[in-house]
Amino acid sequence: MESPAFTSSTTRCGKAVPHLWIAATLIMVFLMPRAASAHDIPSDVTVQAFLKPAGGHLDLLVRVPMNAMRDTEFPEHGAGYLDLDRVDASLREAATVWIANFIEVYEDDTRLPTPRTVEVRASLESDKSFSSYDEALAHLTGPRLTNSVQVYWNQPMLDVLFEYPIRSEQSRFSIHPGLARLGLNVITALRFLPSNGAIRAFEFVGDPGLVRLDPRWYQASFTFVKLGFFHILAGTDHLLFLFCLVIPFRSLRKLIPVVTSFTVAHSITLIASAYNLAPDFLWFPPLIETLIAMSIVYMALENIVGGIGVQRRWMITFGFGLVHGFGFSFALRQTLQFAGSHLLSSLLSFNIGVELGQLLVLVLLIPLLHAFFRYAVAERMGTIILSALVAHTGWHWMIDRGERLRQFRFVWPALTAAALASAMHWLMAILILAALVWCVAKYWPLKFPLGQPSPSQSEPRTHSVAHGLNTETGGEI
Amino acid sequence: MKRNLYIGIGFSALLVALGIASSVLERRAAVEAAGAQAPRFEVDPMWPKPLPNHWLLGMTIGVSVDAQDHIWIIHRGGSLERMENYAAANPPASECCMAAPPVLEFDEEGNLLRHWGGPGQGYDWPVSNHGITVDYKGNVWIGGNGRGAAVAAPTQAAAANESQPGGGPFNDNMVLKFTQDGKFLMQIGHPGQSKGSNDLENLKGPAKMFVDKDANELYVADGYGNHRVIVFDADTGKSKRYWGAYGHKPDDTSLGPYNPDAPVAQQFRNPVHCTELANDGLLYVCDRVNDRIQVFHKDGTFVKETIIAKRTLGDGSVWDIAFSKDPQQKYIFLADGSNEKVYVILRDTLEILTSFGDGGRQPGEFYAVHSIATDSKGNIFTTETYRGQRVQKFIYKGMAPVTKKDQGVVWPKKAS
Secondary structure, rough: OOOOOHHHHHHHHHHOOHHHHHHHHHHHHHHHOEEEOOOOOOOOOEEEEEEEEEEOOOEEEEEEEEHHHHHOOOEEEEOEEEEEOOOOHHHHHHHHHHHHHHHHEOOEEOOOOEEEEEEEEEEEOOOOHEEEEEEEEHHHHHHOOOOOOOOOOOOEEEEEEEEEEOOOOOOOOOEEEEHHHHEEEEEEEEEEEOOOOOOOOOOOOOOOOOOOOOOOOHHHHHHHHHHHHHEEEEEEHHHHHHHHOOOOOHHHHHHHHHHHHHHHHHHHHHHHHOOOOOOOOOOOOHHHHHHHHHHHHHHHHHHHHHHOOOHHHHHHHHHHHHHHHHHHHHOOOHHHHHHOOOOOHHHHHHHHHHHHHHHHHHHHHHHHHHHHHHHHHHHHHHHHHHHHHHHOOOOHHHHHHHHHHHHOOOOOOOOOOHHHHHHHHHHHHHHHHHHHHHHHHHHHHHHHHOOOOOOHHHHHOOOHHHHHHOOOOOOOH | OOOHHHHHHHHHHHHHHHHHHHHHHHHHHHHOOOOEEEEEEEEEEOOOOOOOOOOEEEEEEEEEEEEOEEEEEEEEEEHHHHHHHHOOOOOOOOOOOOOOEEEEEEEEOOOEEEEOOOOOEOOOOOOOOEEEEEOOOOEEEEEEEEEOOOOOOOHHHHHHOOOOOOOOOOOOEEEEEEEOOOEEEEEEOOOOOOOOOOOOOOOOOEEEEEEEEEOOOEEEEEEEOOEEEEEOOOOOEEEEEEEEEEOOOOOOOOOOOOOOOOOOOOOOOOEEEEEEEEOOOOOEEEEOOOOOEEHHHHHOEEEEEEOOOOOOOOEEEOEEEOOOOOOOOOEEEEEEEOOOOOEEEOOOOOOEEEEEOOOOOOOOOOOOOOEEEOOOOOEEEEEEEEOOOEEEEEEEEEEOOOOOOEEEOOOOOOEE
């Protein structure tokens, strides 16, 4: 790339003297030491790292592509090959300027001082030693590449061994890998090797902020409550579904069974997904996204048709809740790494966060809807208008997502023993769920007689739950 | 009450029955799994993401995966039809489309990263580029198989026939070495200078390259005009050794058309289309039109061969190979652009376990599947020449019992 100074000078001098400038520049180029620096920000950078407490120190091994070390001058020879015999000082400088200065490590919430750069190496990009900690450490303390290897200056990797002083290897460590400035899209793959012999893998995109590598249960829970809370608030499709639930039942008491049913259902599929029990179809995520859009359309249409009872709605909501749970799991997939050893409590916390978010939405929506129906438009008409707007949006989502889904062609799996066994497992799960739903549907209405639809919607055909099961659902739509 | 009891008993009985059945089936599945297994793949119809700038791919004639799992392809923009190039006309005839630069780099998600290529100062860009290899130092090697004089961009007619691009003597008698940014580093051979299969300075339609990191040696499948594998020092470009089929001295005598019923040819037919070195030091060479893979030691000593789809005429069946990414490289994936499938072959015995793919233009189908490569996660990438003109990704879905010799199109379905 031309420097801005060169460009502006050329422009000022006009056409008469560019040859002089070119000659001068060429002379300067030949007289200057053979060195070059990268200026372009690489679009895609993968950082590999190991963090291992060992005795009184914490080892951080990092591998970064050298093309991400911008503005660092590396000595060259020949046609731009890295001068491996003289490169150590530049590598150390780059390690400090581009890596150490932007990684913060904490021991029990106390920030550790700047690390000591123990070793640096330039490695070929095909070198596989960062596949394990031991191999990476052996590589970093082993022989260096020499000038017998010709490698273009920006194509190798920079490997660094940093060492932090620590009080105890039993401490809890946190890291803030602020390496996002290395490229436009930076992925950091970190493996933490605590003293108990476990290996915990993390993958961050960009700057993840402070990451607790071994969180206490309440720290993990708090993280996931926050995640769940903000996920529901940011998820327009979940919010619209919730909105549809609220429109006909504008009292918390009536909404409790409906929202509880939604919560239980999405918790089931969310937890199942976290334990890798969800189907592994490539088309499964687009299918779920399409079904979520369908759930919104269905709920909105049901509101428009009217006459919905709590009994019917919680059962429908349960079914759709299972679908939304898979949707939540897609959002959670990348963040489960922050759960440490508290997977289940983190999942439950995520659900709590989702519930808190839902509760907040309900608390805001109920009075708003009451006011809307009281002062703006009559309840029935208002229900139809609002539901129609939601149905319109949901319909477009459904069509768009359905188009994406249509690009996959479903092929029945081969009828192998493994496939049949898997189908049996799913059938058993569905049976158990159906049994649970049946039990709740049978006994809940007797204990909690909330079954009456909103009087304004179902006046002509009000049924008493005292008459027995399903009296209100028969022929309502 | 009694009714509820019956329902409860029914539920429980069904559950127990399903539990027993699934347990029996699982045991049977374990027995099946102990039999012949092969890697299973599903096409990823969403890969790669759309190209920017109304760019189109022409004959996509090479693919390689680098150490960062970035996917590099090379294609021939000159093979596009006139109407596909309307945006490149002067003045532009329409908003769309034009040829993408010849060399394109994608990340694992299918995002386009770098792109470059074409004629430049200090080197001879091929009339018809062919094959791309990213070596262990990250350098990018390119071959070519064009005939006739070099032009700025090959015409559609010149590139229309993948096997015999253009007319007249071979122009592309060289391989080129670039950095990943497209900076030229080295050229071995010169256009139009080949003296045949025993020429140490020039190649003749080199199809594919591989660099051995232990010896820093470049192996070239040479090629469309010559009948040999030739080895160079990858830094200096100095030739070191070469050989023909069975390790014989290569001979340029015409062998005539391939006849599956005739005795096996003692020389490679054109093109010698791939050369891939396995971790254990065995070199696998694609003798495309002879429908065979020949295996050698690094010094050219012949080890063994296998014939694939023997009755395949015309362009032949052995187009390109890639190894599975386990340390033992247990499997070979062979692209057959005539029968439009990828074979999964046990490297040890060269036995075909299964195959996937079929002719067609939908995802998972092939039209002239030309090149193949694997990434570190076991995924396969293929490119298609002629009017196929695309790159596809096949996601590795783990090992599965072999139930079919020919799986057909591997559309996404449930993992086992």
